[in-house]
Amino acid sequence: MQLDLNLLAVLDALLEEGSVAGAAERLHVTAPAMSRSLGRLRRTTGDQILVRTGRTMTPTPYALAVREQVHALLHQVQEVLAPSGALDLATLERTFTLRWHDSLVAMSGPALLAAVRAQAPGVRVRFVAESSLDSPGLRRGEVDLEANADPPSAPDIRTESVVETRLVVVARQGHPLADAEPLTVERYAAAEHVTVSRRGNLGNALDDALARRGLTRRVVASAPTEAAALEFVRGSDLLTCVPEATTRTAVADLGLVALPLPLELPSAPVHLSWHQRYDSDPAHAWLRELARTALTRGGAHHEDADHVTTRIR
Structure with missing residues (x-):
């Protein structure tokens, strides 16, 4: 059987967007064309991929099981086929999902979004709330970049401390x-x-x-x-x-x-984390650099920060 690698991108988009319309918009095709591609995927895999539950589409157990593998394979294909040379931010079209602590979004999110829009107008940034439980979102490819106080401990997750506060x-x-x-x-x-x-x-x-x-x-x-x-x-x-x-x-x-605070406690670090699959991804590296800058500048102390006895009003 001859396989169409385009279906890999279709499957990845469907699983990330969770809808035919969202996947069609992401891949810049019409909704009917995406529906036909979903039909081909169903025939190829023998699985429904997405099933309707009320007004939403829910991934099947098979789709959930292969989501991370599909995302990783697609990035490998993109790396192999991508032309060598500098990243063209002016034409880059991509959606990044960031799971950041709410205070970090408020502090540094606006600066990051402004930098992204100025340099790569085709890029969209999706901030999602932290879960009350540990989430494997980075490993599954559901999240591109995390920023919080607690770094993941999985060996395939890259983590760096970008700023400290007290x-x-x-x-x-x-x-x-x-x-x-x-x-x-x-x-x-x-x-x-x-x-x-x-x-x-x-x-x-x-x-x-x-x-x-x-x-x-x-x-x-x-x-x-x-x-x-x-x-x-x-x-x-x-x-x-x-x-x-x-x-x-x-x-x-x-x-x-x-x-x-009248107690001696260590400073609280802010960690930036991502999956190792993105180490050599130029677009992801660009986003990480913008995130580092936004978090560092947002978290930098004022000149009198070592003298918090000055009331903040």
């Missing part, structure tokens, strides 16, 4: 501790707190550090994002601890006060 205590203006000079660890522990945890954890490394001093704090709530935690703080006497660099703008916009 935690600060955030309170509303007028909080009894906002004008306390200095904020002592005892006063900090005696207050009520809200933590930031995608999994809903009420404790973290701060509690371990307090325990080593024989202290405990009362955590009354957890929030799934830093933005939500800041809103809780804004209307109460709760305190929260967030990374200074990634939330500086949000703290200022909400009229909150940032105080130095």
Whole structure:
């Protein structure tokens, strides 16, 4: 049987977009042409590939099983057939999926998107939310680039630390501790707190550090994002601890006060991660460089960042 390698690109697009219309738009063909290609795929593989469930299309178990392999094979074919020479950003058409922590999207996403649009107007960037559970999205090819505090541990995932930040205590203006000079660890522990945890954890490394001093704090709530935690703080006497660099703008916009954390904790790194299949992909390397620049500039401390006693208003 003679195989049509074009069907590999069709299958990859269908599995990533999850719809005939989305795959057609991605490959710049009509929806009827994509439907015919899906029919050929079904006849070739003996599998439905996508089945309708209500208003959406759901991949079959076979499609889910081969998704990563299809994505990897397509990139290998593209590398073999791609002409040597410099990447032509002006004509590049591609969609990148980025799974970044919400605060990193708010801090560095606008700069990254602006750089992409200026250099490669045919490129689209899709930011998706972090999952509450560990996700194999990088390995499956569902995600091109991740940025968060916890680097993946899989051996086929490349990871680099691009910026570091430290935690600060955030309170509303007028909080009894906002004008306390200095904020002592005892006063900090005696207050009520809200933590930031995608999994809903009420404790973290701060509690371990307090325990080593024989202290405990009362955590009354957890929030799934830093933005939500800041809103809780804004209307109460709760305190929260967030990374200074990634939330500086949000703290200022909400009229909150940032105080130095009265505990010695290591800086929190921000990691950029991708699958090794993209190591030699020029377009992916270009995106990684833009992401590094956006994250580094967004997370860089101001000149007075080593003196957080200056209130952020």
